[in-house]
Amino acid sequence: MKKSYLLFYLLSIISLVQAQSVKLSYYNQIPILNKNGTDTLQYPFTGGLNAAQFSAIDLDGDGIKDLFVFDRAGNKILTFLFKNGKYIYTPKYESMFPELNSWVLLRDYNCDGKMDIFTEVDHNAQPDKSKFIYSGGIRVIQNVSTKAGEFKWLQTQNQLYDTGSQTEPPVNISLASTDLPAIEDIDNDGDMDLLIMPLAKNVITYYQNLSKEKGYNCDSLIYVFRDECWGYIYYKVVKNEFALNDMSPCSRNYFNKTMHNGTTLCLYDKDNDGDKDLLYGDVSYNSLLLLENGKSINKKNLDSIISQDTIFPRNTKAAVIEFPAAYMLDVDGDTKKDMLITTNMDGSAKNKDNISFYKNTGTATVPAFQYQRNNFLIEEMIDLGGGSFPTFVDIDSDGDVDLVVSTQGEFTQTSNSNDYLVLYKNTGTPTKPVYQLSDTNFLSINNSTQKILRIMPSFGDLTGDGKPDLLIGDLNGKMHFYQNISNGLNINYIKLSGDYFGMYGGTSAAPQLVDLNKDGKLDIVMGRKNGTLAYFENNGTITAPNFSTTPTIDSIGKFTVAESVLSGGVPYYFDGYSMPYVCDLDKDGRYEVLVGSEQGRIFLYNNFEANPNRKCAEIDKIFTDDPSAAAANLKFGTRASVTTADINKDGKFEIIIGNQRGGLRVYQAQISGVISGVKLQQVAEPTFVIYPNPAKELLTIKGDYNLNGMKYTIVNLIGEVIGNGEFTSYLNELNVSDLLPGLYIISASNINGQKLNARFLIR
Known part of the structure; x- marks a missing residue:
C-alpha cells in the first residue's frame, strides 16, 4: 500500500527531467452572468474597450463584412465575425495583423477588393537602426493575402510624402499621433485622397492622390499638397466652431493664433450631392461639428464649407x-x-459605456x-472602465474559486483616484463554474477616508486560521492588510494596517502572497514600476508573520520586463510595471513566474526560487488565440496583469489577464513533456473539492455528485496511510485535528473503479 501511494504521488508532482513546452490558448468557456443573473455575456473575455477605432473587413472570406477594432489604449487589435445578425468575438485573426500604433483605418487603396492598412509610422523601422523618427506621419501596409481567412501584409511605405514639388525632394506628410485623418476618395476619381489638420495649425489640409491622373489606375499613392485650407475655413479653438465664408483664410496670419492639439476627421456625403461633408472632433471639446460642403453649388467647383451644425446628430x-x-x-x-x-482619447475620458x-x-x-x-x-463583455487587476480566491469558503478584480473604474466618476474591488461569485459547481457579478464595491474599500490608488490585491492566509486574508499594494509602495474574520458564508474583512510592517514595495507595488521558499509560511513577491521583482521573506510563523521593511532579495530572478526602443542608437527603456504571479504551471514541482508588464506582454520565467544568485530564463512565445496555430508573443494591452487557477478542476490552469482597458482575457494551459522517454499523462484534478485548504481542525469534502459509498484513504508524502473511511453523502466532514502540519493526499474509489484524488495542507 505504501509503495502504490508513493508511486502515485511521484507520478503526480515530481520534477520532469526533460524539457516541457507551455502553450496557453484563448479560452472562452466560462459563463459570466450580470448582477441580476438574467443575462449571460456573449464574449466576456475580450479585454475591454477604452478608445476604440472601427473599420469593416471580411475576415473569413464569406463575402460579409466583419469588424476590425483597434483600441488606441494599449494599441490592441480585436476582431469580430458577423454571423446571423450578431458579432462573434474571434481572436484568432488578431495575430494575423502586424503590430500597429496610435490609430488604424482600413481602406482598399489599390482597388483589389482587399482592405489595406493606414496607420501611424513605425518610429523604429528605419534602414538605419541608429535613427529614430520623432515626427508623426502615415504608414501604409498593403494586403497581399491570397487565401481567404488568412492574411499577409507588405509594407508599401513607412512614411507618406508630398511629391508635388518639381525642384525639391518629397516632404513628409506630418500627422500628430493623437489625430485621426480622413482617408477617402474626395475628388471622386476612384483613388484615396487625404485630409489632415497639420501640426500646430488650425486649418484643414487636403492632399490629392494623383494615381489615376498619372495613369496608374488606383494602385499607387502619389500624394500632392493641393489645398492648405480645405473648405476655406479655419478653426476657432476658444469656441469649438469654424469661421466660414472666408475665401482666403491662409492669406492672413492665422498661424499666430491659438492652435489645436488633437483632431478627428470623418468624411461622408450626407445629402447625396456628390461632395464630401465633414464631421470634426476636437480634443478640447465633447461634441462633433457637422460641416456641410457646398462644392456642388460653388461656381469654381471647389470644396467650400457653407454651414456648420454644432449639435450633431440632431x-x-x-x-x-x-x-x-x-x-x-x-x-x-x-x-x-x-x-x-x-472617444479618441486614451486617458482622461469616459472609458465605460x-x-x-x-x-x-x-x-x-x-x-x-x-x-x-x-x-x-461593450454590453457583451466585462469592462470595468480603467485598469483591471484580477485574482482568484475562494472568498466564501464554499469550495469553489471566486474572482475578485481591482479597478480604477469609470474615469468621469473616479478620475483614477478612487479605486475599488469588484466581486464575481462562482455560483456554479467546482467542475462547472459560473461567475455572476455579485458586488460592484466589494468590501467598500473606496468609501474609506484614505483612498487607495492603484489597488493591487493578493489573498492568502497570513493568520493561520484557514481563511484568506487580503494584502493590497498601492501606487506609493505601501501595503494595506485586511484580516478575514468571516463566519461561514458571511464575508467580513477588517482593515488592521495601512502600512503593513512599514514595508516599501516600490512605486505601484503589486504583491503576491506565496510560499516561495517552501517553509510553510507565505512570503511576498513584489512587482513594481521599474520592471523587476522583489522578494520579502516571512521571518515569522504561520500565525504571526514578520516582514522586513526592505526586500530580502531586491531583484529576484535578475530580470526586468521593462522594454526599450532605440533612440539615436541608444536604448530608451519604458517603465516596466511588473505584476507577478508565481505558480507551478507545468506541475513539475518547481515554480514558474508569469509577469505582466506596462507594454502589454506577459513574460514567463522558469526555475523561480528564493535564490539571490539565480538568473531565471525567459520562456518565449507561449500564448495563442488560435489553438491550432503556433504560440506567439502577444500583447494584451497596457499594464497587463495575470493570475492563474484551475477553476474547473480539469487539471489545466486557466490564466486570466487584466489590462488598462478594464477588461479580462482568459487562456488555458496545455502542458506537454516526457520523463525518461516515457510520455507523461497529466494527472486529472479531482471531481470533488476539499475546504478549507489549508485546514486546521475540520475538512469538508464536497462532490458534484453524491459521494455516498466511496471509500477514501489519506496518506502522507512518504506514502504512509494515515487514515481511511467511507463517504456517506454529497457533503462530508472529517476531523483532521490530530494530523501533524504538512501536505497530505486523499484518494477515493467506488465499486466501478473510478478514482478521485486531491491534496490538502494541514497548518
Whole structure:
C-alpha cells in the first residue's frame, strides 16, 4: 500500500527531467452572468474597450463584412465575425495583423477588393537602426493575402510624402499621433485622397492622390499638397466652431493664433450631392461639428464649407463625449452605413459605456441616424472602465474559486483616484463554474477616508486560521492588510494596517502572497514600476508573520520586463510595471513566474526560487488565440496583469489577464513533456473539492455528485496511510485535528473503479 501511494504521488508532482513546452490558448468557456443573473455575456473575455477605432473587413472570406477594432489604449487589435445578425468575438485573426500604433483605418487603396492598412509610422523601422523618427506621419501596409481567412501584409511605405514639388525632394506628410485623418476618395476619381489638420495649425489640409491622373489606375499613392485650407475655413479653438465664408483664410496670419492639439476627421456625403461633408472632433471639446460642403453649388467647383451644425446628430440623442470621433460603416448587416461615435482619447475620458451606435434609418445615399445605445460591443463583455487587476480566491469558503478584480473604474466618476474591488461569485459547481457579478464595491474599500490608488490585491492566509486574508499594494509602495474574520458564508474583512510592517514595495507595488521558499509560511513577491521583482521573506510563523521593511532579495530572478526602443542608437527603456504571479504551471514541482508588464506582454520565467544568485530564463512565445496555430508573443494591452487557477478542476490552469482597458482575457494551459522517454499523462484534478485548504481542525469534502459509498484513504508524502473511511453523502466532514502540519493526499474509489484524488495542507 505504501509503495502504490508513493508511486502515485511521484507520478503526480515530481520534477520532469526533460524539457516541457507551455502553450496557453484563448479560452472562452466560462459563463459570466450580470448582477441580476438574467443575462449571460456573449464574449466576456475580450479585454475591454477604452478608445476604440472601427473599420469593416471580411475576415473569413464569406463575402460579409466583419469588424476590425483597434483600441488606441494599449494599441490592441480585436476582431469580430458577423454571423446571423450578431458579432462573434474571434481572436484568432488578431495575430494575423502586424503590430500597429496610435490609430488604424482600413481602406482598399489599390482597388483589389482587399482592405489595406493606414496607420501611424513605425518610429523604429528605419534602414538605419541608429535613427529614430520623432515626427508623426502615415504608414501604409498593403494586403497581399491570397487565401481567404488568412492574411499577409507588405509594407508599401513607412512614411507618406508630398511629391508635388518639381525642384525639391518629397516632404513628409506630418500627422500628430493623437489625430485621426480622413482617408477617402474626395475628388471622386476612384483613388484615396487625404485630409489632415497639420501640426500646430488650425486649418484643414487636403492632399490629392494623383494615381489615376498619372495613369496608374488606383494602385499607387502619389500624394500632392493641393489645398492648405480645405473648405476655406479655419478653426476657432476658444469656441469649438469654424469661421466660414472666408475665401482666403491662409492669406492672413492665422498661424499666430491659438492652435489645436488633437483632431478627428470623418468624411461622408450626407445629402447625396456628390461632395464630401465633414464631421470634426476636437480634443478640447465633447461634441462633433457637422460641416456641410457646398462644392456642388460653388461656381469654381471647389470644396467650400457653407454651414456648420454644432449639435450633431440632431433630432436624436446627440453624442457627448470627450474628444469625439465618428466612424461610418454598416454594423447591423442591412447594407446601409451606420455611425459609431466614441472617444479618441486614451486617458482622461469616459472609458465605460462609451461607444454610441446610431442606426441609419434613412437610405444608403441619404442617411438619417437614430441613437440606439451607448454600449455597442461593450454590453457583451466585462469592462470595468480603467485598469483591471484580477485574482482568484475562494472568498466564501464554499469550495469553489471566486474572482475578485481591482479597478480604477469609470474615469468621469473616479478620475483614477478612487479605486475599488469588484466581486464575481462562482455560483456554479467546482467542475462547472459560473461567475455572476455579485458586488460592484466589494468590501467598500473606496468609501474609506484614505483612498487607495492603484489597488493591487493578493489573498492568502497570513493568520493561520484557514481563511484568506487580503494584502493590497498601492501606487506609493505601501501595503494595506485586511484580516478575514468571516463566519461561514458571511464575508467580513477588517482593515488592521495601512502600512503593513512599514514595508516599501516600490512605486505601484503589486504583491503576491506565496510560499516561495517552501517553509510553510507565505512570503511576498513584489512587482513594481521599474520592471523587476522583489522578494520579502516571512521571518515569522504561520500565525504571526514578520516582514522586513526592505526586500530580502531586491531583484529576484535578475530580470526586468521593462522594454526599450532605440533612440539615436541608444536604448530608451519604458517603465516596466511588473505584476507577478508565481505558480507551478507545468506541475513539475518547481515554480514558474508569469509577469505582466506596462507594454502589454506577459513574460514567463522558469526555475523561480528564493535564490539571490539565480538568473531565471525567459520562456518565449507561449500564448495563442488560435489553438491550432503556433504560440506567439502577444500583447494584451497596457499594464497587463495575470493570475492563474484551475477553476474547473480539469487539471489545466486557466490564466486570466487584466489590462488598462478594464477588461479580462482568459487562456488555458496545455502542458506537454516526457520523463525518461516515457510520455507523461497529466494527472486529472479531482471531481470533488476539499475546504478549507489549508485546514486546521475540520475538512469538508464536497462532490458534484453524491459521494455516498466511496471509500477514501489519506496518506502522507512518504506514502504512509494515515487514515481511511467511507463517504456517506454529497457533503462530508472529517476531523483532521490530530494530523501533524504538512501536505497530505486523499484518494477515493467506488465499486466501478473510478478514482478521485486531491491534496490538502494541514497548518
